[in-house]
Amino acid sequence: MLAAIIALSIMAAVFGLLLGYAAVRFKVDSDPLVDKIDALLPQTQCGQCTYPGCRPYAEAIARGEADINQCPPGGEATIIALADLLGRDPKPLNPENGVEEDVKTVVEIDEQLCIGCTLCIQACPVDAILGAPKQMHTVIRDECTGCDLCIPPCPVDCINIVPLEPDLKHWKWPPPPDPLETLEEEAS
Amino acid sequence: MRRLFQFHGGVHLKEHKKDATVQPVQPARLPKQLVLPLQQHIGEPAEPIVKPGDKVLKGQLIARPGNTVSAPVHASSSGTVTAITDHPVSHPSHLNAPCIIIDTDGEERWITNKPAVANYHQLTPEEIRQHVRDAGIVGMGGAGFPSHIKLNPDDHVVDTLILNGAECEPYITCDEMLLRERALEVIVGLRIMRYALQAKRCIIGVENNKPKAIRALDEQVRNTGADFIEVVPVPTVYPTGGEKQLIQVLTGKEVPAGGLPMDIGVVCHNVGTAYAVYRAIEFGEPLISRYVTIAGSVAHARNLEVLIGTPVIDLIEECGGNPNTLSRVILGGPMMGIALHDVRIPATKTTNCVLVNSTIGDVPLASRGKAAMPCIRCGLCAAACPVDLLPQQLYWYAHAKDFDRIQDFHLFDCIECGCCDYVCPSHLPLVHYYRYAKTEIWALQEERRHADIARQRHQFREQRLEREKREKQERHKKKRAALKPAGDKADEAKKAAIQAAMERAKAKREAAQPKNVDNLTPEQQAKIREAEARRAQGKTEQQDNTP
Numbered sequence: 001m002l003a004a005i006i007a008l009s010i011m012a013a014v015f016g017l018l019l020g021y022a023a024v025r026f027k028v029d030s031d032p033l034v035d036k037i038d039a040l041l042p043q044t045q046c047g048q049c050t051y052p053g054c055r056p057y058a059e060a061i062a063r064g065e066a067d068i069n070q071c072p073p074g075g076e077a078t079i080i081a082l083a084d085l086l087g088r089d090p091k092p093l094n095p096e097n098g099v100e101e102d103v104k105t106v107v108e109i110d111e112q113l114c115i116g117c118t119l120c121i122q123a124c125p126v127d128a129i130l131g132a133p134k135q136m137h138t139v140i141r142d143e144c145t146g147c148d149l150c151i152p153p154c155p156v157d158c159i160n161i162v163p164l165e166p167d168l169k170h171w172k173w174p175p176p177p178d179p180l181e182t183l184e185e186e187a188s
Numbered sequence: 189m190r191r192l193f194q195f196h197g198g199v200h201l202k203e204h205k206k207d208a209t210v211q212p213v214q215p216a217r218l219p220k221q222l223v224l225p226l227q228q229h230i231g232e233p234a235e236p237i238v239k240p241g242d243k244v245l246k247g248q249l250i251a252r253p254g255n256t257v258s259a260p261v262h263a264s265s266s267g268t269v270t271a272i273t274d275h276p277v278s279h280p281s282h283l284n285a286p287c288i289i290i291d292t293d294g295e296e297r298w299i300t301n302k303p304a305v306a307n308y309h310q311l312t313p314e315e316i317r318q319h320v321r322d323a324g325i326v327g328m329g330g331a332g333f334p335s336h337i338k339l340n341p342d343d344h345v346v347d348t349l350i351l352n353g354a355e356c357e358p359y360i361t362c363d364e365m366l367l368r369e370r371a372l373e374v375i376v377g378l379r380i381m382r383y384a385l386q387a388k389r390c391i392i393g394v395e396n397n398k399p400k401a402i403r404a405l406d407e408q409v410r411n412t413g414a415d416f417i418e419v420v421p422v423p424t425v426y427p428t429g430g431e432k433q434l435i436q437v438l439t440g441k442e443v444p445a446g447g448l449p450m451d452i453g454v455v456c457h458n459v460g461t462a463y464a465v466y467r468a469i470e471f472g473e474p475l476i477s478r479y480v481t482i483a484g485s486v487a488h489a490r491n492l493e494v495l496i497g498t499p500v501i502d503l504i505e506e507c508g509g510n511p512n513t514l515s516r517v518i519l520g521g522p523m524m525g526i527a528l529h530d531v532r533i534p535a536t537k538t539t540n541c542v543l544v545n546s547t548i549g550d551v552p553l554a555s556r557g558k559a560a561m562p563c564i565r566c567g568l569c570a571a572a573c574p575v576d577l578l579p580q581q582l583y584w585y586a587h588a589k590d591f592d593r594i595q596d597f598h599l600f601d602c603i604e605c606g607c608c609d610y611v612c613p614s615h616l617p618l619v620h621y622y623r624y625a626k627t628e629i630w631a632l633q634e635e636r637r638h639a640d641i642a643r644q645r646h647q648f649r650e651q652r653l654e655r656e657k658r659e660k661q662e663r664h665k666k667k668r669a670a671l672k673p674a675g676d677k678a679d680e681a682k683k684a685a686i687q688a689a690m691e692r693a694k695a696k697r698e699a700a701q702p703k704n705v706d707n708l709t710p711e712q713q714a715k716i717r718e719a720e721a722r723r724a725q726g727k728t729e730q731q732d733n734t735p
Contacts, residue, residue, distance in 0.1 A: 042635070043642035053646065077632075126645040145642050168227070170634070171281040172627040176620040178587070179560040 034062045040081045044073045045125035046147030048098045053125065061086075072098035073146070103163040106144040107151065111136045113158035120150035120159060190391075190420050193440040195433045196576040198425040199607050201523075203397060204358045207489035208481050213365050215477075215493045217506050221270075222290040222497035223534040224250070224261050225277050229326040230333045231257030236288055242269045247299045247474050250288055253321070259334045259537075260324040262474040264495035267292040276530040278519045278539070280623075287534070290497070302472030308380045313339075316384040316469065323468035324475045324537070328460035329429070330520065332538040335461055339384040347453035349387035350438060351378050351462055353394040353401065354422060354429035357521025360541040362479035363459050365491040367394065367401035370463055371408040377462030378417065380469050385455055389416045392459070393434050396421040426523065427605040431456045433574050445601050460540075480535055482507040484544035494535050500542050501531040509544050518543040523606040561614040569608035569618065575601050579608035583618055586625040591632065594625055602626075 037058035044054070049070040051057040060066035061082070068082040069091050076093070083090040093100055109120070109129070114136040121129045121137060128144045131137030139159075151159050166172070227233040232254030244250060244263040251261040267290045274284035303319065305311060311319070321336035329352055351374070355363040367374060374392075382390055394402050405419045422428055422437050432443045434456060441452045449456055460478060467473045480494040480503065487508025494503060500519065501511060511531070518525040519539055535542070569579035577598055585594035599622060608618045708716070 038643070041639070043639035043646065045642065045646050054643070125649065126642050127649050128645070143641070143645065145638075166281070166283065168279055168281060168283055168285055170631065171279075171283060172631050173280065173620065173624040175624050176617045177560065179562045179614065179616060 031059075031062055034058050036085060037061050037082065040074075040078055040085065041071060042074045042078060042145075044145040044147045046073060046145070046149060048072050050097070067091075067094065069094045070097045072100050075100035105146045105148075105161045105163050106141055107139055107146070107148065107159050108141075108162050109137050109139055110158040110160060111138060113156050115156055117155055119153040119155065123150045123153045125149060190418065190438075191440075192420070192422060193437055195428075195436045195574050197572045197574045197607060198427065198433075199572055199610055200424075201358050201426050201610075203424075204483070205361050205364070205397070208359070208361045208483045208491055209364060209368075211488070211490045213369055213479060213491045213493055216480075216495065216498060216503060218265060218292055218294060218296070219495070219498045219502045220292060221499070222264050222267070222292060222495065223275050223499060223532070224264070224288045224290065224497040225275070225534065225536055226251055226261060226286045226288065228261070228332060228496070228536040228538060229259045230331060231255070231259070233286070234258060234261045236272050236286075238269050238272075238288065240269055240271050243267075244269060244290060245297050245299045247302065247476060249322075249474075250290075253334075257334060257337065259326050260322065260474075261288065262324055262476050263290055264476040264497050265290070265292045266295050266297040276533050278526050278528060278533050278536070280526055282529045305469060305472070308383060308469050311469075313384045313386065316380060319468055319472075320384075320465055323464070323473070325461060325464045325468060326475070326537050327458055328464065328478060328537060328540075329431075329458035330524070330538050330540060332536075335457070335465070338455060338457065339381060341385050341387075341450070341455075344450045345453060346385045346387040346450070346455050347389070348439060348455075349378070349382050349385055349390045350435060350454060350456040351390065351392040351459050352429060352431065352434055352456055353392055353398075353405075353459040354434050355398070356395060356424070356426045356429035357523050357525075357541075359483040359543055359546065360481050360521050361483075362481045362491050362540050364398045364401050365481075366459055366463060366479050367398070368404050371401075371404040372412070373466045374459050374462045375405070375408050375412060375414065375417065376470070377464070377466030379414065380465050381457060381462060382416070387455065390414075390418070391438050392417065392419045393422050393428075393438050394419065395424045395428060397424045426607065427574055427603070430574065430603050430605060432603070445598060475537055478535075478537065478539070480539055481541040482509075482544070483541060484546035485509070486544050494539075496537055497534045499532050499534050500528065503535065503542055504531065504544055513545070515545050518546065522546060523610070524604060560616045563614055563616060566613060568611045568613065572607040572611045574605060574607060575603060577602060579618055582625070583616060583621050586621040589628070591625060591629050595629065599625055599629075 034055070038055050041054040041058060047053065049057045049066065051060055051066065057066060057070070061068060068086065068088065069079050071078050072093060079093065080090050082088075116131060116134040116136055118131060118133055118137070121131055125147060126143055126145055128140045129137050129150060130140060146161075148161060151161075226236065234251035234253055236251045238244060238250045243266075245266045246263060248263045249260055250263050250269070253260050269288060270291050271289045272286065273289065275287040275289065276282070277285045277287065279285065303322075308316065317336045317339050320339060321334070325335040326332040327335060327338070353363050353367055355361070378390055378392070392405055394405065396402070402419060402421050409417050409419055420438060422434070427433055428437060431449065435449055435452075435454050436442055439454060441454065443449050443454075444451060464475045464478075468475070475496070477493050477495050479491050481489075481491050482503050483489045486504060490507060492503060492506070500517060504514070504517070505511060514531060517528045517531055519528055519533070520526060520541055520543075522543060525541070525543060563580060563583060565580060567580065570577075573579055581597050582594055582599055582602070585591075585597065602622050604619050604622060606619050609616070612618060
């Protein structure tokens with residue numbers, strides 16, 4: 001009896017030390033979950049999720065503060081990917097955060113109207129607007145994420161949203177008609 | 189007799205090849221207008237070097253290649269450039285693409301400085317590749333990959349150069365007619381290619397439903413005494429003409445997934461490409477025309493030698509097709525071709541066939557009318573797949589938009605041949621599903637790439653803002669410090685600094701020694717002593733004089 005108690009105590013102590021050592025030795029500095037979530041977000045940095053950027057939103061999801069359906073630019077695809085990663089059920093996009101746009105957009109500055117106030121430059125989360133005080137500004141189209149954050153600060157309302165036209169290189173095949181749906185249509 | 193191998197699956201199709209092979213090939217009528225797309229190949233589009241109003245000659249360079257993986261475009265006939273504008277092209281998106289439009293003058297005047305060579309052996313393989321590139325030659329079997337890249341062995345050893353004359357799709361007969369009529373030229377082209385690749389041996393693979401072509405080739409091989417060339421009839425099964433399938437049939441080797449034929453020591457070119465290489469090297473002619481089959485419901489189905497850029501409607505009219513009754517025109521074969529939305533679309537370097545209203549026969553067409561029914565999991569598609577994939581699984585994952593899982597089932601090894609589509613009893617548009625999934629995956633990858641850049645830029649901006657804030661604070665602190673009244677501490681520091689400076693000066697003075705005082709003669713020593721004595725006296729006198 002006594003021998004068993006002693007043996008178990010020693011084993012508990014040894015394993016405890018081992019675990020304690022492993023916890024110190026293999027400590028992970030940053031939270032890998034946050035990185036994984038961040039990698040799935042569209043990086044528009046638009047703030048529609050109510051957090052000031054994609055990474056803060058990722059951190060909030062990881063902490064359990066935010067739900068996975070608050071990202072309108074990512075839309076359904078992002079929600080499904082997040083649900084997959086976190087082992088949750090996908091749910092529809094929260095309409096309070098916005099609606100998913102079908103067509104991707106970017107912004108364009110009407111250079112005739114621009115007065116060179118630099119307010120949009122300060123608002124752009126990805127430094128995609130080029131310009132200097134009292135010089136007209138322009139949007140670097142390739143870098144624009146379509147977050148529209150530059151539009152409210154503009155005092156002369158010279159920034160317009162333009163849809164990205166599909167070109168031959170980026171054209172996608174439309175999804176084929178669903179055979180089940182055509183069957184149902186015929187039945188009804 | 190060479191031992192042949194088999195690929196998995198495949199289907200037997202009605203050939204429909206007789207009609208267009210009766211008449212010999214003739215040059216097509218010169219069209220009033222030529223439409224030359226800047227992108228007729230895989231890779232970067234070419235960049236135009238002419239402007240509207242320019243007069244151009246036949247064979248003149250009008251657009252130069254964008255980068256390495258690109259091909260130039262030449263004027264197919266002489267005339268005037270009227271516009272460089274967006275024009276309908278053969279693409280499933282029905283989008284327009286930039287084209288150079290030339291109004292022909294009917295004179296067919298050639299450029300005068302054709303870089304012709306008498307004997308290709310005078311050139312190095314590198315020079316041959318350069319000629320091929322300058323001639324704008326691309327893979328003429330349909331894919332349109334710039335040929336000079338496929339003629340470069342790099343650090344591979346090319347064992348076998350295969351010439352693809354299989355032409356397995358129904359209706360298409362342009363390669364067959366080329367082999368029948370220009371067998372010698374094709375063989376010379378093949379020899380030039382072999383020289384460029386330094387390949388050991390050559391095989392010309394031709395489906396055994398083209399006995400006349402095989403006979404013509406055999407005869408020419410015998411005549412030229414090229415014992416390293418072997419003409420091999422291969423069984424007629426669709427899609428034997430697929431590059432990887434033909435390689436498998438002829439060599440028994442499979443091209444690894446995601447790899448190139450070069451990886452297993454094989455290079456495969458189309459017979460039309462060999463002919464174009466021959467024209468480019470022996471006559472210095474760029475690729476400005478090709479054989480095209482016009483088949484289907486036209487009065488005279490036949491093959492024509494067509495100038496690149498000829499509108500499809502001109503070809504249909506020349507072959508007696510009624511432009512008012514066109515319901516469906518397909519560019520390419522019935523299995524893999526693209527249904528045209530506009531008959532003004534031009535024939536390009538990769539156009540092998542114009543198929544008019546072809547509802548004849550049992551061939552499934554690019555846009556067939558039958559309604560799709562649900563998949564019944566019969567497995568016929570898996571039996572037919574020449575790449576040995578599981579089309580049914582691919583279909584379900586594409587349907588469910590599970591784009592990760594579908595790649596585990598090797599979606600990107602699918603060659604879109606349409607065999608699964610053809611055998612499917614539910615008439616599911618399977619290839620459409622795979623094309624849809626492929627473009628979706630490419631778009632997702634593009635989006636990811638964009639997102640990564642956006643993330644980097646955002647992080648950089650955050651860091652920059654942080655740094656600017658810190659710098660501002662520091663500047664602010666310094667200004668505050670400068671404004672403070674000079675206290676004792678500052679005074680002391682100043683005094684200490686002055687003291688230190690004075691000490692430094694003193695040390696320097698003491699350290700200074702008269703130069704050139706070594707090795708003096710006794711007389712000089714005496715003089716110096718005298719002078720010093722005078723100086724000392726002077727000093728004492730001065731001191732005495734000062735009150």
